[in-house]
Amino acid sequence: MFQRFESHASPAQHVPRLAALRAEMAARKLDGFIVPRADAHQSEYVADRDARLGWLTGFTGSAGFAIVTPDLAGVFIDGRYRVQVKSEIDLGHFTPVNWPETKPAAWLRKALPEGGMIGFDPWLHTRREIRELEAGLAGSEIALVPVDTNPVDAIWQDQPEAPIGSVRLWPDALAGETAAEKRQRIGAKLRDGKANAAVLTLPDSISWLLNIRGADVPKNPVVLSFAIIEANGRVAVFADPRKFSPEIRSALGNEVTILPPEALTPALTNLTGPVVVDPGTAPEQVFRLIESMKTEIAEGADPVILPKATKNAYEIAGMRSAHLRDGVAVTELLCWLDAQAPRIADEPLTEIDICRKLEELRVAQGILDVSFDTILGSGPNGAINHYHVTEATDRRIMPGDIVLVDSGGQYNDGTTDITRTLPMGEFxxxxxxxxxxxxxxxxxxxxxxxxxxxxxxxxxxxxxxPLWMEGMDYDHGTGHGVGAGLSVHEGPVRISRISEIPLQTGMILSNEPGYYREGEYGIRIENLIVVEPAESPDGRDMLGFETLTLAPIDKRLIDPALMSSAEIEWFDAYHAWVRTELEPLVSDATRGWLEAATSPLLG
Incomplete structure (x- = not known):
């Protein structure tokens, strides 16, 4: 199976690690150290080797960081994880800090009023992040100190080795463009901007550019690597050469060179400027190495990130195909859950049972991996935005429970992400x-x-x-970008209060509002949508969304009296489309259930 359910170390087991870090800090004459939930590529999902925050504190969320001083250890988490963190860290030694409401600089000013030396690993923080922290500390006696080696690594005796997952090709028929054509397109973009090269630090950008996929990080088929692309379209990739078979090297061609990771530093110090480097994604150390040789840096966005986000017709076709098969698996699960509901009082059914059933159904549809660990929360666990069930937290489903299932798959032609919320019996x-x-x-x-x-x-x-009218809200973004056979959370576009990037045709996003009542239940409904041109009676350049996701949305939890006729019309049309597409593909047992589940809301 793809998802692991083992329990993590108990909170108390992390206390000796905290003490060891403080001893290491003292030996280095540091008054504090920042431990981010990041690797050198700012990945959301990190390899086991880079899971420093989780190893130190016990917190397993996908975003956050810790700041450790001799007396305090703050674990900074956003609204998605404020319930979860309380059960994962030792609250007697680690203190949750609401972030971004509390800025790290403000916290440090209070923690170290007399000043001090705060260490950070310049490979794990972006230049923008360090600039913001420096600006926040301006006028204080607190200094930021880059370290040559990470003190967490120094005390982590059994730290895993770096992954060396095998690289595979992503077919040109799915990419809609050869890697050579992509390299030339990005090279032309650099020439237009009068740049000689760009440093690429995001593995999904490099994987998209070269039409390759990897196996370094579970659930995200990227190749952990750095790259330098020149204005002539030539690319140097810095990654463990063992990842690349002779067949892959031959397919990449002579204009793509594979070099070991240790070759990156000399390459950065031998560049001819201007060099494009993204301050929002590239490590601080990349800037420092280039600047050490007085080479001109043209700060700007990763030149691959927007072309990757705006999918072409071939990529969208692959995503449609993946969603069709994924819709079969999810619909089969929903039918199966309805059949289990009358029996759960006598025949135990747990969260892990449902996760395993869903994986079994997706395997039958050709899944390569899950696109993230399934978020399956029943009852109060559903109120934890990014809850991941373990053997220790596995909860038995009870009659009347509300069950939230947020899941996705990596297929050979696309990536999916879907959430449905449903009742188990009377509610x-x-x-x-x-x-x-x-x-x-x-x-x-x-x-x-x-x-x-x-x-x-x-x-x-x-x-x-609609939630605001009721005095309600949710503490996560409404949507994130989604890769085509790549990372399920893909930058830079989002549907979020803080996203100022204009939407463009071909961008694929999630659409997932929610509501959570701590200790009781969680609600989230999610489809993936793609930006497409929309008609306008006066010829304006308008855009809209096409829905990709195919699966019934539970009708029993709806109060139709609250809905407008236009909303009901959309809902019924969506269900009619779901029924038409899935009916020929689902099992005989599910076909009748699907017809009832997608019948008109007021029928």
Whole structure:
């Protein structure tokens, strides 16, 4: 199976590690050290070797960081993880800090009022991050000190080795463009900007550029690597050469060179400027190495990131195909869960049981891996935004529980991500109101039409408005970018209050408003959508969304009296499409269930 359910170390087991880090800090004459949830590529999902934050603190979320001083150890988490963190860290030694409400510089000023030396690993922080921290500390006596070697690595005796997953080719028929054509396109972009080269630090950018996929990080088929692309389209890749078979090297051609990781530093110090480096994604150390030779840096966005985000017709076709098969698996699961509901009082069913059933159904549809660990929360666990079940937390499903299933798959032609919320038997009718408001937000985004130039921040409000009317909200973004056979969370575009990047045709995003009542239940409904041109009666350049996800949305939790006729029309049309597409593909046992599940809301 793809998902691991083993329990992590108990919170108390991390206390000796904290003491060891403090001893190492003292030996290095540091008054503090920053431990990010990041690797040198700013990956959301990191290899076991780079899971320093989790190893030190016990916190397993996908975003956050810790700052350790001789007296305090703050674990900074955003709204997604404020419930989860309390169960994972030793609250007697680590202190949760609400972030970004509390900025790290403000916290440090209080923690070290007399000043001090704060260490950081310059490979694990971006230049923008360090600049913001320096600006926040301006006028204090606190100094940021880059370290040559990471003190966490020094005390982590059994730290895993760096991964060496094998590289495979991504077919040109799915990419819609050869790697050579992509290299020339990006090279031309550099020439237009009068740059000689660009440093690429994001593994998904490099994997997309070269039409390759990897196996270094579970669930994200990227090749952990750095690269330098020249204005002539030639590329040097810095990664363990053992990842690349002779067949892969031959396919990449003579204009792509594979060099070992240790060759990166001399390569950076021998560049001819101007060199494009992204301050928002590239490590601080990359800037320092280039600047050490007085080479001109042209700060700017990773030149691959937007071309990767704007999928072409071939990539979108692959995503549609993957969603069709994934829709079969999810629909089979929903039918199976409905069949289990009457029996759960007598025949135990747990969260892990459901996860394993879903993986079994996806395997039958050709899944290569899950695209992230399934978030399957029943009852109070559903209120934890990014809850991941373990053997220790596995909860038995009880009659009346609300079950939230957020899951996805990596297929040989695309990536999926879908969330459905459903009741197990008779349920508290009070949930129908917030569930309907969440659904209305999802429908509002799905139906949206907007002029070119509108960003995710504008769309985000559409999803929240029905909840806001009830005095409700949720503490996560409404949507994230999704890769085509790549990372399920893909930058730079988002549907979020803070995203100012204009939406463009071909961008694929999630649409997932939610509502969470701590200790009781969680609600989230998610489809993936792709930006497409939209008609305008007066000829304006308008955009809208096409929905990719295929699976029924539970009707039992809806209060139709709260919905407009236009919303009901969209809902019924969506279900009619789901039924038409999936009916020939699901099992005989599921076909009748699907017909009932997708019948008109008021029928």
């Amino acid at each position: 508290d009718q009070a949930i129908r109101r917030p569930y309907t408001r969440v659904l209305q937000g999802m429908i509002a985004v799905s139906r949206a039409k907007f002029p070119r130039g509108v960003a995710g921040a504008h769309i985000d409000a559409l999803a929240r408005a």
